[in-house]
Structures are given as C-alpha cells and as structure tokens.
Amino acid sequence: MYDVLVVGELNVDIILNRIDGFPEVGKEKLSKDLRVVLGSSSAIFASNLATLGAQVAFVGKIGKDQFGQLVETSLKQKGVGTQFLVHTNDHQTGATVVLNYDMDRAMVTYPGAMEHLTEKEVRNDILTEARHLHVSSVFLQPNLKKNLVQLMERAKSFGLTTSLDPQWDPAEQWDLNLQELLPVVDVFLPNRSELKHLTKTNSVHHGIDAIKDFANIVAVKDGENGAILYHDGETIRKPAYLNKEVADCIGAGDSFDAGFISQYIQGKDLQTCLDFANLVGAVNTTEAGGTAAFQDLNKVKSIAKERFSFSI
Template sequence: MEKQFDILVVGELNVDLILDEIKSFPEIGTEILADKMNLSLGSSSAIFASNISVLGSKTAFAGMMGEDSFGQLVLSSLSSKNVDTRFITQDKTKKTGATIALNYGEERAMVTFPGAMKDYSVNDIPAEAFKLARHLHLSSPFLQDMMKKDIVQLFKIAKEAGMTTSLDVQWDPEEKWDIDFEALLPFVDVFLPNQNELLAISKMTSVERALKFFTGLCKVVVAKLGSEGSVISENGAVKFFRPFLNNNVVDAIGAGDSFNSGFLHAMLKGKDLDSCMEMGNLMGAINTTASGGTGAFTSKDEIKERAIQFFNKKIQF
C-alpha cells in the first residue's frame, strides 16, 4: 500500500525569541536595548521537519504544545512549509516552550523553558501515525523526559509497523546520557549524532574508536564533524566525506538538522549511502549560508540557487 507520508518526525516544539545587536549583557536590576528582534520557529526537530519537507519528502509531525500564541506560530510555520500537523496535540493545561537568545557579538546566552515537550510520551502518538508513514525520525530525546523513558518502545512500535527509523540524539543538557543505547540501537536503522555526542555516549576519545563501539549495535552510524564534513560507518566499514567548505559562515544553527534532512531525503528516494552523505554535507553547508536553521531553505529553487552560487554544485531532488 502506498503510504501517505514519507516521514513521521517525533520531537520537541518551541519558538526562538532572538534579541540581536545588544550593546552589553544585562545586569540584574538594569535594562538595556536590542536593535534587532526575531521571533521564529525553534527546536531542532521542527527545523529538520521544515527542511526535509521543502526538499520534497511528504512529512508529518507528532509532538505536543500549549494552546497559546507561541503554539499558533509553530503550527503556521510548519504548515507554511507543507508539514502535516494533524498529529500535533495542543494541551490547554500546558505552555508551548520558548528559548530566549541574547546575541552579543560572537557570544550568546540562552534561556529555555521546555514547556509541553517534557510531557509528551509514546502513548500520545496516535496509532494511525505509524501506519501512514514509511519512516520514523526522532530528535532531541534528552529534552523530552517522557519520550526518553519510552524510547525503546517507540522504536519497537515503528519497526513492528514496518517503518525504517533514524535518531539524532542532540546534546544532553544534564550530560547523563541515560538512554539504554544497547537496547535501543538494534531498532535504529540510521544513528545520526554529531562528533561531541558520539564521543560522549561511547566514552571514547577518537571518532574511529567510537564508531567501532557502535558496530554490531546499529547498521549505519553517521557522525557530523562540523567544518570537517562527516563520516559513515556501515557495519564497521568507515568512510569520511569532505565538506562543501563555507569560509563565510553566517551561523551554524541547525546545520546538523539540515544535514539530516539532506541525508534522509536522499535515503527515502532510494539513493545509495554515498549519495546520501554528499546530500547531507551539501544541505549542512547550505544551512551555514543564511541565518538560523531554516533561513536558506525557503523553497527548492532557493536551495538549488545557493548550491550553485556558494558551492558550484548542481542538485537534483
């Protein structure tokens, strides 16, 4: 049976309020001015969902928010990128999370209120969601307390429904890394940490050793190496991929999520793993040519133009 969605994204939802061009950091009891302000869709999972949808994968999102104006902004931003929001729960008793970021030159300070995302559990995902999509992607389990507890169950359900699966852990703010990866990874087809996360989870000091640690647990491990590109281990066979280097990075917010969107879009199109890695690196690089995680990804045409303009690369979706 033809599935309605290529991918179901399970994850956290929040907004980002970014205050820019402030003259100094505020001190307790004082007030300062920012010359620029931007309120936009935040959260790694939502950035990923937006970008893979713009690339052309049919995308649905499952998550939880409050019934408030921040929640409205999240819904309208996702809908404007064609992400299906029918599996997003709005709970009157909860608030949509927010991150306030203060940018001061190259430095930034952030405060996050997680809101409803903390309480979202596998039991809140409608059974239909697993039936209608070919692939499950989960991001940021360490920001989702309830989902983290049931993470093995979530991936088992997806596998039982015949889905392929992927996981991007993102950083654990508590640095406990308290997920049973040995139980979980056999149900994960593609594991997508960045270098710091890979080393922290495996407790290894080199990428090669860390990749070896995961061999046998998970068939495909892809580690993102920032401006060094990325590396893949397929059943222990390791291959590095050079980046499409951008020496004029605007910012790298969401680069890993954009990498994931390129890699998984190519995979869901049936491309070989080398092509998926190249597409991941290219989308990560394009991400760094505009501000924020979705700035460079407003349409397919814009992505194509940026690929030519910055990296002299012609892409087919």
C-alpha cells in the same frame, strides 16, 4: 500518505544577534537584532525536509497559546502535516532564547509542553501513515525518552525505517541505553560531541568503535571537518562544503539530517546521502535561523549552485 513522520519537541526561538558582549549578572547588554521564529531541532528538520521534496508530518505537543499558534502556522507554511499535533491546556508552548556570537551560541530553553509528550500519543494509526520515523531531541522529552525503544520497535513492526538525532543533554547525564536502542535505529545521527558523551570516549573513532557491534548506520556531524559515516565495517569520510560568509549555524545539524534522510528514503547509496547532507547543512548557514535558506526548493538549488557549485 507520508514519507517521514517526525516525532519531537516544538518551541519558538527568540534569537538575539549582534550582541555587545556576553551576559553578566547584574549588568545589561544590548542586541541590535531580534527574531521570533519557529524553533526546535525537530521542527527545523521537518520543515527543511519538506522543502527538499519529502511528504512530512509531525507529532509534538504544544500549548493552546500564541507561541503554539506560531509553531503550527509555521509548520503548515512549510508544507508539514500538522493534524497529529497534540494540543494541551495544561502547559505552555516551549521557547528557547538564543544568543548568537559568530560561529557559536548560548541557549536557554523553557521546555513547557514538549516535556509531556508520551510514546503512547504516537498512536499506531499515525505510524502506519508513514514510511520512515525520525525522532530528535530525546533529552528534552523525558516522557518520550523512557519508552523510546518501544516506539522504535513499534515503527519497525509496521515496516518503517527509523532515524534518531539525540541532540544535547542539558543535564549532561547522557543516560541513553545505546545497546538496547540502536539495533532498532536504522540511521543514528549524533554530532561529534554528542557521540563522545554518549559513549564516554574521547574521539569519534573510539565512539564508533564502542557502538559498531550493535549499531546500523552511524553518520556523525563534525562541523567544519565534514562528516563521518560507519556501516557494516566500512568508514566513509566526506569533507564539508565551507561557507566563507556564515550568517549563523542555527539548525545546521538538523539540515544535515534533512539532507541525509531525503536521500536515504529514496534508496540512494550512503556516500550520496552523506555528501548531500553536508551540502544541505552548509546551505543552512547562508541565512540566519534554521529555515530561512529553505523558503522553497528553487532557492535551495540556487544557493547550492552559486555558493557551493553543486547542482541539485
């Protein structure tokens, strides 16, 4: 029924832009722009992947509250299947406060219900509804993370391909057993910083060297430098599509993932997957928030053509 099943965290983003300075204890700063929108890396990935034409469903845990309603309604509006969402009375829906400063941002997250999603709640009858499984933000989901290998193994046993974007570890412990996990992950999608922390190395090159013996496809997001891909002894680098008028970078990495997986599930070659991922990440930066540039496919095509001279 679905091309991609996304398993991940769900929250709203409370975004503050045009802030008159950095926060200081005991002082008050003003922001001239406020938005409350669908947040979470996993939801941005799912929404934008659906806009690109894939059939997408989501497994995540939300509270029975107003934020949860906003999350579910927003996913439905983006064309993402929500029938597998887990609703709970025991926990509130998560929320992230985002302070935007030009190309960078500071975030504070209340995890809420997302911390309590378990591997067992991704049932076999749900997995068999999809061709590909994508998991994101494992460090925000400790109950899912501890049995992540088993989830990936179950997906593989049903014939699904798999992908993983680890995202940042707020505790900065980076306790993920890559040697056990990556053999059952077809596409590993860290950014430069995450790869270095996970492999305890000081460069993308050394990070790839540390995992190449047991990893399948590794696609590393490298910001303005583009992206680097390693597979089967070959390294590919693709330059970024640079946007001279960045609205913000929220969700750019998630959109990169969406671009890559949208091509991967169609069987496109890895160079095409990587180049399209760079493009979609750049399209993301043309409007504020992670999904604003992805209202529909025609808008994505228009931005790609007008801003980056790319025909989709």
